[in-house]
Amino acid sequence: MAEDLILELKGITKIFPGVKALNNVHFQLRRGEVHALMGENGAGKSTFIKVITGVHKAEEGQMFLNGQEVDFKGPLDAQEAGIAAVYQHPTSYPELTVTENIFMGHETVSGGIIRWREMNEKAQELLDSLDADFKATDEVGALSVAQQQMMEIAKALSTNAQIFILDEPTAALTANESEKLYGIVDRLREDGKSVIFISHRFEDMYRLASRVTVFRDSQYIGTYDVDGISNADLIKAMVGREITDMYPKEDIKLGEEIFRIENFSRTGYFKDVSFDVRAGEIVGLTGLVGAGRTETIESVCGITKPDSGKVYLEGKEISIKKPKDAMDAGVILLPEDRQKQGLILSWGLGRNVTLPIQDELAKTGFNDEAKERELAKKHLEDVDTKAVTIFQPASSLSGGNQQKVVVAKALAQSNMKVVIMDEPTKGIDVGAKKEIYEIMGQLAKKGYGIIMISSEMPEIIGMSDRIFVMRGGRVSGCLSRDDVTQEKILELSMEQNSSAKGGEVA
C-alpha cells in the first residue's frame, strides 16, 4: 500500500573528516503528520536536519519530496521547496520589528518600494492566526524566547512552508509556553502541514507526535508508533541499554543543618526567600522559568547584590559579597549555562578544573602545573569524564561531558560543603543525565548539602529529599519527598487566580 509521503530519505550517509555523522539512515514523513526525532546528544539528529534543510550535503543517499527526487544545493533550495526550520535559539534580528523579521528576504515590494502597511497587516494576520500576544510592529529584541519562536513559525508560514522542522522547541520554554506551542503545532497539523521535531522531553513526544524515529550513534534504530511504545522501550532504543533506575536516590541519614538562607530579597526579582539544607540532603528548588530561582541563587553566591538577606553556614552567619567569598566559605555554584558561565570553552579541561583554585595552587605567583594536572586528572576521572586528554579544549566535548567537567571543577575545591546545581541536566542526553544523578547521590552520601534547581519535574521528584517551590519571586511552598506529586508542584508553581494581578478589583 502506498503511503502518502511528503518527505522520504533513504540511505543517507554524511561524512565529516574522520567521522561518519550519519550512517545509512532512513526517514519517512507522512503528509499532515507530526513526527518526533529522538536520540542522545551526538546521535546525528542535528546533522540529519541540516541535510534536509540543505545546509549539509550528504555523501550518499536519496531524498524524495512528494515522491520526486530532489537535490538541494543549499538552504535556499530547501526553503523554496517549502521546508522551514525553527531552531532552538531563534536566529532573528533583535533590532528589527517582527514584520521586518518575518519578511526578511521576501519583502512585499511594488515598484521598488517596500509596502510597509501591507506587510504589517499580513504579519499581524499571521500572528493572530497563531494567537500571538505581541504585535507585528514590536521590536524583536523585546520579545521572550517563546514569542520569538512563535515569530519564527509565523515567518515559516509566510513562506508557505509545508514541512516544519522544530529543533528542541520547548527547551527554553516554561510549562505554560510549551502548552501554547503544542496548540500551534496541533493547528499546523490540522492545516495539513507536516512537522518534524527534535526533543529530549518525552512529554513533548506523547503530547504531539504520532510516530517517533530514533537515531543512535549516527545510525537509524527504528520508527515506532507513539501509542505502541513504552517509555522504557524508547529509552532502550535511544541509549542501547535499559535504564532500570533512572533516579538512584538512596535514603541517606541526614545530618545537621549545614546551610540556610533567610529573607533574601532583591527588588524586582525575588522577595523573602528562605530555605535550608542539611548535610547529606538534596533540596530541590523548582518553579516556572522566571520564578526567581536562578536570580535568588546568584545573589546567595555573590554574583548579584541582594537588597537584604542572611546566609548561615553550619549555624554561623557568613557574609558573601562576591563570588570568591562564597567559594572560600565552601558554597560552590554549578551555573546554569555551562558554556557561558561554567567553562572556558577554548581552554583545556585541566585548566578549567583548576581555575577556581588557581590562587591556592600558585601561592608564589607561579603556576604549579604538575600539581594542576594531577588534581585535574583525578577529579575528571572521579566523575568519569569521557575525554582523550586533559589538554583537549572543553569545546570538543559533548554537553554531558562538559557538565561533568563543571562538576569536577566544583570537586576540586576541597573546602566544598554546599553544592548548588542550577539545571544540572539541561540539554544533556539520557545516559549522561543518569551519570549526573549518580554523582549527586554520591555527593549526598559524603555529607555535602546539595541544592538542585530544576524545571524538570521527574528529576526534582526523583532526586530531592525536600522540594521548595517558587512562584513570582517568593517561596510558595515546601514539599517533602513522601508527599510530593506533580500536581502539588504545579499547583504551587502556577499563579492563583485570586492573587493574580494584584490591584485588580474582582
Add this chain to the structure above:
Amino acid sequence: MKKKNIWQTITGSREASLVAVLVVLLVVIEIMSPSFLAPANVSQIFRNNALTLLMALGMLCVMLTAGIDISITSTLAFAGMTIGMLQKYNIIHNTFLLFLIGSAIGVVCGLLNGLIIAKAKVSPIICTMGFMYIWRGMAYVVSGNAWASGADVAGFSDFGKDGSPGPYIILILAYVIFFVVMKWTRFGRKIYAVGSNPEAARISGINVDRTVISVYTIMGFLAGLAGVLSVSIYASAQPNMQYGKEMDVIAACVIGGVSMNGGRGSVAGTFLGALIIAIIAKALPLVGIDAIAQNLVKGIIILAVVILNVITQRAMDHQNLVRREM
C-alpha cells in the same frame, strides 16, 4: 600514530605559521637586497622599532581581555614631553629619575583607563579615544608647544643613542618578563581567563575588574616607558611624537595572532608580529618599492597575514570539532 607533516605543523600553530612567513619574507628580501641580515642592520631594525616592540606587549595584555587602547602614543607623548621639559628647564637630569617619572605618568594614565573601563563599563575604544585627545593635548600644554632639542636632552640621550645597549636591555628584559608572566604565573592565567570568558572567570572567583584595571595600567606603564625611551633614542621631544603609531602596535598584535575578541594570543606571536611589521617597513625601500607605495604594501601584507591566521584558526577549530563527533 601518524606523524604530522610540515604543512600540518605550520597550520597547527599560529607561531609556526608566523615563523614561516618571516622566513619567506627574509629569504625574498635577502635575495633582492643582500646584506639585509647583517648584524648592524638587524640591530638597527630593533632600535628603530623598540617603541612598537615594547608597547606591543602591553597591547597584547589589553587585547587578551578583549579590549583595545588607542591612547598609548598620546601617553607616550605626554610622558616624553614631561621629561623633555624637565631637562630643558634644568630641573632634573638624572637618567634613572627621568625613567621613573615618565613610567609613573604612564601608570597613572593607564590606571585611569582601567578604572573607567572596568568600573564605569565604558567601551575601551571610546574611553581610550577620549584619553588619546587628552594626553596628546597635555603633551602640548606641558611644553607650551615647544620642543626639547638634542642639546636639551644631552647626557640623557646617551642611554638610547646608536650603539648603546640601553634600548636592547629594556626590550630583552621586557620580553623575558612578559613571556614568563603570561605563560607560568597565575596573573597571566587570569588575564587569559578573563579574556576568554569573563562571566565564567567571575563565577570561578576571579576579580575581573581588578584584572582589567591591571592590564590597562601595565599598558600605560609601557607607554610611559616608551615615551622616555623615545626621547632617549631620538634625542628630542616633540608634542606630536609617534603620532598615529598606535595602529602599528595594534597591527603587530593582530599579525601576531592576537584575537580582537580576547583570550587568544601569545608573547612569542606578538614578538613575531612586531618583527614582521618592522622588517616590512625597513625592507620595502631596499627592494625598490617607492616610499609612496609603502603604506599600500604594508596594508596588503597585514591583511594577507591576518587571513592566513583566520585559516589557521579554522583548521584548529575544525580539528576540535572532529574530536567532539568521535
